[in-house]
Each structure stands twice: as structure tokens, then as C-alpha cells.
Amino acid sequence: MKKIFFALPGNEALTKSLTEKCGAESGKATIRQFPDGETYIKIESDVKDKLVVLVCTLNYPDDKLLPLYYLSETAKELGAKSICIVAPYLAYMRQDKRFLSGEGITSAYFAKLISSFTDYLITVDPHLHRRSSLSEIYTIPTTLIHASDVLSKWIRYNIEKPLLVGPDSESEQWVSEVAHQADAPFIILEKIRHGDNEVEISVPHIEQYKNHTPVLVDDIISTARTMIATIGHLKNMGMKKPVCIGIHGIFANTAYSDLYTAGAQEVITCNTIPHISNRIKIDESIALLIDRL
DSSP states (O other): OOEEEEEOTTOHHHHHHHHHHHTOEEOOEEEEEOTTSOEEEEEOSOOTTSEEEEEOOOSSGGGTHHHHHHHHHHHHHTTOSEEEEEESSOOSOSOOSOOSTTOOOHHHHHHHHHHTTOSEEEEESOOOSSOSOGGGTOOSOEEEEOTHHHHHHHHHHHOSSEEEEESSGGGHHHHHHHHHHHTOOEEEOEEEEEETTEEEEEOTTGGGGTTSEEEEEEEEESSOHHHHHHHHHHHHTTOOOOEEEEEEEOOOTTHHHHHHHHTOSEEEEETTSOOTTEEEOOHHHHHHHHHHO
């Protein structure tokens, strides 16, 4: 089946790379806002009987969801054989239970909505906490890419004597995997969260790694409070300046600059969300999966 790729606004670089790697057609579409804020969609390429791949990372999802939905529905009405959404960052995964009476379980609602207008979903390391797989809430075929391979390779070739540091017990499984592949030791922080912006950190057994470069790894860097608190502890213990690595760099408010102010040597992310910190590419992994559709 012929494939044609469309970039939602802000996803042009990744879409161009994926289109070239898959030897596919680059689709043309107009997506803009009317003066009243409503979304205008026009597909200018022939999509009939083709697999339409819509590339749209879903940070700040509320602004992106309607254009994505409208583009998918328009492609179907114009004869597309099937629709695949490539969302390197998948939003609304954290609210996976009703923590307080009256709350909405928005991860399930979002999954139901996405499943209603696409045939396939490809994403990178979604925040699966209390769920074992996306199939618990998504009713379409979903494929997950794990960034551990590209992270470990980057660490192995760019950092001398790395010590991987996981943010909490939940991260131990994938941090240990990255450490193993990078041939590096790792430790897991002991963390007590007192609120959205207040975290108490304990760094166990750090004394034996004084000659290593700490590498703080997390799946999502949002407020960066955990990393900033950890940097402070490492500094007090006389450790080298750490390298901070995240799969998904959301960087809420001033989080990115705050990390450097706190004493980070470098802040590195995968290109799942476009940002100046993108140094680790996941293009090849995504392209391989798309070729199998």
C-alpha cells in the first residue's frame, strides 16, 4: 500500500525525515485558524487508497486534537485506505485512576477519542504507570517504541564513566535496562513527593561513584523539580556536574533554564517533542515500524 505523510504544525522536521526514510510521498495540506479561532482544513494531495500517516506529537494536546481529528476525517472522506497517527509523545497518560472523588479518568477518555478516528497508533515510551499496556484503554492496534536502545548508545559514546540515576522505584526497570546496554552502573533515588513542586530526595550509595559522571534519566521532564533537587544533592556530595536526559522534554515554564541554573552540565532529550535540547533521534525506529504497516 502506498504511504503519504502529513505533518501537523510543528512536526515538519520529523515528518520530512520519516517520509525520506520510508521512501514515501510527502502530503500537502492547509491547516489554519479562522479569525474566530475555528480550524480550517484542506488536503491538497491525492490520498485515495493510500495509508495516510499523520505525524503529531501530543504535548499541549488540547490545541492539537481538533486539527488532528479534522485532518483524519477529511482524509477518510477523500478515500484514504487507512489512517496511522504517529504521536511520539502521547498525552493524557498520567490520570489513570480516580485519585479524588469526582475526578475524570482522562487517560481512558482520550484513548476512546483517539481510537474513534484512526486505525493505528505509534508512540514512544508512553507513561504506563498503573496500566500494563495501551490495549487496556485503546481499541485500535498500538505499537510502542522503547527509547532505551538509542539512549544507551548516546550515553555509551558521549559520556565517560557514566553513573545512571533513576528518579524513583517506578523507573528502575527501564533505567537498569539503559544502564545495562550502556555498560554502566546505576542507582535509584528514594523520593518523597509533597506536592507538584516539592520533592524530597535521598541518594543512596553515592560515595563509591565520586569519579563518575552522574546521568539523570527520566521518561518525562516536565517541571524538572525532581532533577533539580537531585542536582543539589549531588553538588553537596561533591559529585561532578550531571548530564540530564529525558525521553520527552515538556519543560513546563522555565524548567529547561532552571536545570542549567541548578548546575546541570547538559540537558539532552529525544526528538519526540521539538526542542533545542533534542540530541537523540528516534526517527529510524519509527520509520521501521511504519514500513511494516
